[in-house]
Amino acid sequence: MAFRSLIKLQKVLLPLNTISRSISIMPLKCGRFRSSEYFQGSEHHPDVEVIKNPPEWKYVEHLIGKKLIPQPECKTEYSSGWQPQDPEKYKDLSYFIKRTRNYMLPVYLRITYRGNRRITFIKYIEGDIWKLEQECIDLIKSKTNNNPQYSQINEMNRTIKIKGDYVTLIQKYLYSKGL
Amino acid sequence: MLKNIINSFIKIPSTRLFVTAPTASIVTQSSSLSNALERYKSPLVTEPREVWLENLETEETQRLGLMALHPEVFADTPRIDIVQRNVHWQRLYKFVSFAHxxxxxxxxxxxxxxxxxxxxxxxxxxxxxxxxxxxxxxxxGPRSPTVHFYMLPFWTRLRGLTSTLSIKLAQDDLHFVNDLEIPTDDSQFIKNLVEKRNWGPSVLIVDDNDIMPQNISIATDSINYVNLMPVYGLNVYSMLKHDTVVFTKAAAERIQEKILFHLNRIDANRLEKKFKLNQ
Known part of the structure; x- marks a missing residue:
């Protein structure tokens, strides 16, 4: 506001040649692109060097990011407790659990009714789903003073639900089976 | 003061350096799809599904060779509930009720x-x-027009495709041909071919390209029960509507690559956001 009134004032005070100059800075409001020169043809611009496969390209690549989920690095032990699948261990099992696309075990905790209902949920099960469920129930029973355990099998969706929070227990069991 | 402002508008000479992107390094990322192929190590599901590659040049089937298909795409657990949800969605999203x-x-x-x-x-x-x-x-009461559009979650749509492809393959309703070149543009040739190969009352032919060869386009144009479709138009409803689905080799490879990419893509959480009409 103050700036515009200043220019109005200068229209009166300044001689003609400086008026045009002072008006040319009006683009404070119109946008900066008006203040730059128009394109005069590529011959007036500095030369551009075209480089193929420069050493700096790896930094650009780093910014672009990966398209697919990378495979985990091969280590003997992982600090998070995560373990890769071990074909030597699970090859004789009659069931199989597919890892998720992030290489994690598909064992989840579902909390509903404001934390009152906790359900352990296993999915991506292939093969003998009944045997896996029985093994999980036996495992939980051995840890919980032989209390009765409740579970549900959805054969079509290939999922198991077990009442209670036994996610870590089942994950460790599945890791020990090489799944 | 004015001088300061004018100085701030002085153009800074541009120091640009154009760098052309080497495309090869991006392309190599797609080769890690083969890593995704190796992800299945279970004795229960490792085996890729092998199918016969047939021809379309003759009415009688000639088997040209074997083709391996990825089990994650063509041997998925057939989730008929997800297939049903896809069909329901495809019926509804374009339906406008004019009851008034x-x-x-x-x-x-x-x-x-x-x-x-x-x-x-x-x-x-x-x-x-x-x-x-x-x-x-x-x-x-009902008010016209009532739009029934809604969007199915991305993973349900994707799983619908893999389920339907797997169901079709398991039921022997999926056929694979090398290309769509046929000797004549006579529709009787296609009719005889479908009859002799026991392809059932309706056939959907899926090609990689949306510009099909001339002969098959003319030959199938007058037959209502034989339809052509590019691979980007492949959907659950059409696959179920037609008795037999015929893929060209290129189309099968393309849909397999696309689905495997989505199953393994790193920015999958972007797809789980709420669908916006004006996005």
């Missing part, structure tokens, strides 16, 4: 109180178009 009823305000007349409030011995009423009147307006 008039409310008491839109009905003709009814502005006058039919009889006095008191003294007649009859029930009190203010309008003859009230919903409890015969020929009265309808309250909460």
């Amino acid at each position: 009823t008039k409310t008491r305000a839109e009905k003709r007349g009814g502005g006058r109180k039919p009889w006095p409030q008191k003294g007649t011995g009859r029930a009190r009423h203010g309008s003859i178009r009230s919903p409890i009147f015969k020929n009265g307006g309808r309250c909460h």
Whole structure:
């Protein structure tokens, strides 16, 4: 506001040649692109060097990011407790659990009714789903003073639900089976 | 002060350096799809599904070779509930209901109180178009046009494709041909071919390209039960509608690559956001 009134004032005070100059800075409001020169043809611009496969390209690549989920690095032990699948261990099992696309075990905790209902949920099960469920129930029973355990099998969706929070227990069991 | 402002507008000479992107390094990322292929190590599901590659040049089937298909795409658990949800969605998203009823305000007349409030011995009423009147307006009736558009979650759509492909393959309704070149543009040739190969009452032919070869386009144009479709148009409804689905080799490879990419893509959480119409 103050700036515009200043220019109005200068229209009166300044001689003609400086008026045009002072008006040319009006683009404070119109946008900066008006203040730059128009394109005069590529011959007036500095030369551009075209480089193929420069050493700096790896930094650009780093910014672009990966398209697919990378495979985990091969280590003997992982600090998070995560373990890769071990074909030597699970090859004789009659069931199989597919890892998720992030290489994690598909064992989840579902909390509903404001934390009152906790359900352990296993999915991506292939093969003998009944045997896996029985093994999980036996495992939980051995840890919980032989209390009765409740579970549900959805054969079509290939999922198991077990009442209670036994996610870590089942994950460790599945890791020990090489799944 | 003015001088300072003018100085701030002085153009800084541009020091640009164009760097052309080496495309090869991006392309190599797609080769890690083969890593995704190796992800299945289970003895239960490792085996890729092998199918015969057939030809279309003759009416009789000639087997040209074997083709391996990825089990995650063509041997997925057949989730018929997900297939049903896909079909329901495909029916509904383009459906607009034109059922319409008039409310008491839109009905003709009814502005006058039919009889006095008191003294007649009859029930009190203010309008003859009230919903409890015969020929009265309808309250909460259907209003036209009602749009039934909704979006199915991305993973349900993807899983619908893999489920349907797997169901079709398991039921021997999926056939793979090398290309769509046929010797004539006579529709009788296609009719005989479908008859001899036992392809059933309807056939969907899926190609990689949306510009099909001339002969098969002309030959199938007059047959209503043989339809052509580019691979980007592949959907659950059409696959179920047609008895047999015929893929060209290129189309099968393309759909397999696309689905495997989505199953292994790193920015999958972007797909789980709420669908916006104006995105």
